[in-house]
Amino acid sequence: MRYFIEFSYNGTHYHGWQSQPNAMSVQEVLEKAMSVIFSQKIYLVAAGRTDTGVHAKKMYAHFDMGPLESIPVLVQKLNSYLPKDIAIADITKVHDDAHARFDAIKRTYEYHIFTKKNVFGNETGWHYELPLDVEAMNMAAAMLLDYTDFQCFSKVNTDVNTFNCKITEAYWHTENNALIFRISADRFLRNMVRAIVGTLVNIGRNKISVDSLKSIIESKDRSKAGFSVPAQGLFLTEIDYPYIADNNSQIPNSII
Template identity: 55%
Template sequence: MRYFIQFSYFGKAYHGWQNQPNAITVQEVLEKALSTLLRQQVEVVGAGRTDTGVHAKEMFAHFDFDPIEDTAQLVYRLNAFLPDDIAVQRLFRMVPGAHARFDAVERSYEYWLVREKNPFYFDHAHVVTYPLDTEAMNQAALKLLEHTDFECFSKSNTDVKTFHCDVRHAVWEVREDKWVFTITADRFLRNMVRAIVGTLLDVGMGKTAPRDIDAILASKDRGEAGVSVPAKGLYLTKVLYPKELFDEQKG
């Protein structure tokens, strides 16, 4: 039987989501916890990869196992077993063949900025103290919705079949004591959001004009875009699936 597990994590201590040799990852820790509690080797497949130091407020993965009678009890035991920087929210029983990665239809990220040194955001946000033109940054962000090829924002030597993404939402807004960039798309390339934020910060500083975004995207050259901002400010916040994937008698 296939299950989806919904969880969140603070990424500082991990070399991203996906298993790696000689480096601790969220996937490794989660698989170890499930395998220990279920007394059988369990492999999980995540909704996507997050890079080293990136956080997830909402993440999903799937695994296969015999019917679990009390999913709420398993969630409780997992949270007692897992380290404090990983938390499980729900277990869902899925229809056969549901896939955490390939069936996701939309993903959203947030990037957090603070405008002055703040000890409470030390590991949670990027500090930018110089003046920024948020109106220009939002003009540039809107241009992302007019394009589909985002190779210029992709990490070099990335092994992907296509650089095409459907960006559906991209906006900067002020939320209390931080600035938040929210972006939603059907998929994202490696390093894409951090490179976009770095480029938009160049616009905010006046180094790049909003209209220049078109030329940067057309170049397909990572060197034409801005530098990648630190991972600590990036959060995966939402992964959306078709409702029909969830079993009506879900756990």
């Protein structure tokens, strides 16, 4: 039987999601906890990877095992066993062909910039107190929706078949003393969001013009784009599936 698990984590003390030798990852810690609680080896396939220091407010993964009973009790046991920076929200049975990575139709990230000193935000945002032209940054962000090839924002030497992504929203908004960038797409390239934010910050600082974003994207050259902003400000916030009703983490019985 196949199950989806919904969880969140603070990525500060992890070398990203994916298991790797000689470095602690979220996948390693979560699989170990589940293997102990379920008394069998558990392998997780996640909706995607996050890099070192990046957080997830909502992440999904799937795993296979026999019938589960008393799922709320299992969730409580897992949360008691796991460290404080990883939390399970739910486990739900899905059909046997459901795939946490390939079935996702949209992913949403946020990047948080603290515009004033925040003593509680050192792990969850980037402190940048210089003035930024948010209107110009939003004008440039809107241009992203006109393109599909984002090689210029991709980590170099990455192993992908295509640099095409369909961005459906990209905008900045303020919230208290934070400036937040929200972006949604069907898929993202490695380092893509952090490189986009760095480029938009350069526009906000008037180091480059709004219109220069077009030539940067069309160049397909990572060196033309802006710097990569620090990881701690980046959050994976939502993942949409066609069979998750209203994206509220409830998977209808009709797909089981």
